[in-house]
Amino acid sequence: MAKRVASKSSNISDDERLMQLWLHGVSQNTVKAYRRDMEAFRSWVVKPLVEVTLDDLQNWYTSLDGADATRRRKLASVKSGLAFGTRVRLLPVDVGAALRLERERDTLNERILLEEDVLRMIDREQSPRKRACLRVLYLLGLRISEMCALTWRNMTRRQQGGIASVFGKGGKTRSVPVPAKLWKELMALRVDNRPDTPVVPGHDGGKLSLSAAHRLVKRAAGRAGLPDSVSAHWLRHANASHALDNGAPAHVVQATLGHASLATTTRYSHVREGDGTGNYLKG
Structure with a gap:
């Protein structure tokens, strides 16, 4: 019987596995932007994504500095990652789904x-x-x-x-x-x-x-x-x-x-x- 080769993913954290699955197949520039935003969020909460609560997400968003559009973009990145984790059952609940912001004024x-x-x-x-x-x-x-x-x-x-x-x-x-x-x-x-x-x-x-x-x-x-x-x-x-x-x-x-x-x-x-x-x- 052929010997089964161990998966490389067995040596990475659940959060990293989620990140890799979430960003698989997207453009290099998108990977960089989404990963940067998600890593910043993870560094702020200092806990695994499976333990993140709505309070964590709200408090992190409140703590962000910079232009409103930039803050919204960062939140959208993290919400996207959390929603994906829920869809593939790596996270128990999509805590980001409950966080909705008023639509910003169109400044195009x-x-x-x-x-x-x-x-x-x-x-x-x-x-x-x-x-x-x-x-x-x-x-x-x-x-x-x-x-x-x-x-x-x-x-x-x-x-x-x-x-x-x-x-x-x-x-x-x-x-x-x-x-x-x-x-x-x-x-x-x-x-x-x-x-x-x-x-x-x-x-x-x-x-x-x-x-x-x-x-x-x-x-x-x-x-x-x-x-x-x-x-x-x-x-x-x-x-x-x-x-x-x-x-x-x-x-x-x-x-x-x-x-x-x-x-x-x-x-x-x-x-x-x-x-x-x-x-x-x-x-």
């Missing part, structure tokens, strides 16, 4: 740049490589992690421009058209023909890091006289908002950005100044 409109602001950011960038980075974030509506991970293996040439195969949030792949002018700019940056060459390279021709891309956007925003809070994700917001304002169908914007719900996409629709339902009614 505060993070949408005008078209002239975005164009000023791009025009004032003198480096072709950095300008291409800004244009990819804006014209393709990519998340910063999606842009940094994009290689020429993911790019397909078309008669006019091309198609980028983007591996995005939730492990989903979507096809994003690349305008002809942007394709030409990206081709000019290509240093060799290997398929794993990054589409938007770093200063040394290798992969562009998330931190370097973040700094690049911040500096471009500063040169354009825009707020310090501007980030790469603001360019993704601008993509959706400006496309809808210019007549793009909502389902096209949804497919391009990879929104799971059309309701997410339509949040970017805006009422034009002086426009209202009365303009469409007789009377």
